[in-house]
Amino acid sequence: MPFDPLSPHYQRIREQIAYDIATGTPQADEKFPSEREMIERFGCTRVTLRQALQQLEAEGLVYRENRRGWFVSPRRIRYDPTRISGFMDYVSAQGRTPRTECLQAELRPAGAWLARRMSLSSEDEPVFFLQRRRWIDRRPVLLEFNALLASWCPGLLDADLNTSLTRVLRERFSRVQSRCELEMHIGTVNEDQAELLQLSPGSTSVYLERLNFGEEDQAVEFDQEFWRPDALSIVMETRYPGKT
Amino acid sequence: MPFDPLSPHYQRIREQIAYDIATGTPQADEKFPSEREMIERFGCTRVTLRQALQQLEAEGLVYRENRRGWFVSPRRIRYDPTRISGFMDYVSAQGRTPRTECLQAELRPAGAWLARRMSLSSEDEPVFFLQRRRWIDRRPVLLEFNALLASWCPGLLDADLNTSLTRVLRERFSRVQSRCELEMHIGTVNEDQAELLQLSPGSTSVYLERLNFGEEDQAVEFDQEFWRPDALSIVMETRYPGKT
Known part of the structure; x- marks a missing residue:
């Protein structure tokens, strides 16, 4: 099955992560679990997880630090x-x-x-x-x-x-x-x-x-x-x- | 091989299309060839073509009209x-x-x-x-x-x-x-x-x-x-x- 950029799967993961952020886990400038752990939690592929995270990055909710992982964005x-x-x-x-x-x-x-x-x-x-x-x-x-x-x-x-x-x-x-x-x-x-x-x-x-x-x-x-x-x-x- | 969102392939296609726009083919508000034709021209998958076009859409160079295809963006x-x-x-x-x-x-x-x-x-x-x-x-x-x-x-x-x-x-x-x-x-x-x-x-x-x-x-x-x-x-x- 070809990869569908509009697939709802990554949107569901995005929503779950956005909900976690809204409820304070993790907090601003705190690190998310590793990609491997998130893949296990969501039962998804790395591709799908990355899509969800890049969506959240575009929205300004998360950011990435080289080689250190993903973090919650601080206030603008x-x-x-x-x-x-x-x-x-x-x-x-x-x-x-x-x-x-x-x-x-x-x-x-x-x-x-x-x-x-x-x-x-x-x-x-x-x-x-x-x-x-x-x-x-x-x-x-x-x-x-x-x-x-x-x-x-x-x-x-x-x-x-x-x-x-x-x-x-x-x-x-x-x-x-x-x-x-x-x-x-x-x-x-x-x-x-x-x-x-x-x-x-x-x-x-x-x-x-x-x-x-x-x-x-x-x-x-x-x-x-x-x-x-x-x-x-x-x-x-x-x-x-x-x-x- | 898993799909890599950072793959350079869609970037090359993005650059070719951006070059076409810069040199006036097509012009503002004109339609691009169909996705099928572009897939043939670039020898890529629909996924890769869509990535290139969505990148250009994020940059404001192209836009999509429902069911009519892709167009060159007019001036802001x-x-x-x-x-x-x-x-x-x-x-x-x-x-x-x-x-x-x-x-x-x-x-x-x-x-x-x-x-x-x-x-x-x-x-x-x-x-x-x-x-x-x-x-x-x-x-x-x-x-x-x-x-x-x-x-x-x-x-x-x-x-x-x-x-x-x-x-x-x-x-x-x-x-x-x-x-x-x-x-x-x-x-x-x-x-x-x-x-x-x-x-x-x-x-x-x-x-x-x-x-x-x-x-x-x-x-x-x-x-x-x-x-x-x-x-x-x-x-x-x-x-x-x-x-x-």
């Missing part, structure tokens, strides 16, 4: 894109432990695509490219790519980039941003990104793109973020100007 | 949650055709959960519950649940609800909302929701929740939205008040 971090507060600050403010890990930092010409995206006059404009991974407690939750105009913050690569970029720019370069254009949608992660975020390749992610403007309203930084789907909740308040 | 609608503009307006403004279909509308007591969420004084408070499905061009893209205080807009059920609720409230009840608290994250759809949105059960969706406040800053409406993952892009501009 709340991020308000209308505020200026940076990752290190809003994660701490929610009682969690943020960490930033700089994976790569280099100076290169902008290139055609980025020059167009940032409205630069030349694609040879020197730009700092950073790739950073950010953690909440013991989970990697976010991959961030930043491209910053070198002329706006020369010598950036000499600074410690395993921390808040907002703070480095402010304290070392006296730079602040005036506004930001933001776009976000559901995306997926490729194999490298999946590895870094401990997700399955092709998992969904929250994709967030920001174009930041400097003091003279010139584009100074372009960011791309890939968030674990279960790590983030976007919150904001909107006041309506007397709608008529 | 851009929605700015900081503006008051309603679905019917912002979809039209982007050159697309919006449609609202009221599936259910009834008057019931709020119940314990909603009373707490809206800070109502009694769980017996009468509330209009609406369930609506919204379309862009020929695709259903959004399921919306609205709960409105009956005392705020009495007689709502007599109005035509296959249209903009914002407009009905304004024109028929002279009601406008003053502000809104919004939360969104990646969620999934259950079987009924999947059916209504023509998705696979367990597909990811953009989940959006809104608590709307009235003229006296009292909670008057609570909304839940489930968006097709490929239909929506959130865009906004943020101005930073002189960050120091």
Whole structure:
């Protein structure tokens, strides 16, 4: 019999595990029994169990740690894109432990695509490219790519980039941003990104793109973020100007 | 050999189809060849083809129409949650055709959960519950649940609800909302929701929740939205008040 991706069997297992989580066994950040034990308990194949777990992973209820097994997801971090507060600050403010890990930092010409995206006059404009991974407690939750105009913050690569970029720019370069254009949608992660975020390749992610403007309203930084789907909740308040 | 959900075979097929889309064959809203034809072309099983297509569906590159086959996704609608503009307006403004279909509308007591969420004084408070499905061009893209205080807009059920609720409230009840608290994250759809949105059960969706406040800053409406993952892009501009 061919494998049916819509088979109800893995859905029943998914429901049982979701019920266990809802009733607190295991609790947030606690480990599930091994796959072998769960296979025995549910009387299913490894394929079916994996389907149920990957479904729960997509829903943000469970996560996997390389070689350690499956865990219950902790609460989502709340991020308000209308505020200026940076990752290190809003994660701490929610009682969690943020960490930033700089994976790569280099100076290169902008290139055609980025020059167009940032409205630069030349694609040879020197730009700092950073790739950073950010953690909440013991989970990697976010991959961030930043491209910053070198002329706006020369010598950036000499600074410690395993921390808040907002703070480095402010304290070392006296730079602040005036506004930001933001776009976000559901995306997926490729194999490298999946590895870094401990997700399955092709998992969904929250994709967030920001174009930041400097003091003279010139584009100074372009960011791309890939968030674990279960790590983030976007919150904001909107006041309506007397709608008529 | 057991089926391996991480097998590279469906990834190769996914890449070939993504390449075809990028090079314009087929184009937006055009149909792919039948599954039978694609199985022949790729020399794969139906299972593997479905995995590749479901991966592309999660990425928002393809969508399925019940009984008609697979299609290339059109461009995402851009929605700015900081503006008051309603679905019917912002979809039209982007050159697309919006449609609202009221599936259910009834008057019931709020119940314990909603009373707490809206800070109502009694769980017996009468509330209009609406369930609506919204379309862009020929695709259903959004399921919306609205709960409105009956005392705020009495007689709502007599109005035509296959249209903009914002407009009905304004024109028929002279009601406008003053502000809104919004939360969104990646969620999934259950079987009924999947059916209504023509998705696979367990597909990811953009989940959006809104608590709307009235003229006296009292909670008057609570909304839940489930968006097709490929239909929506959130865009906004943020101005930073002189960050120091």
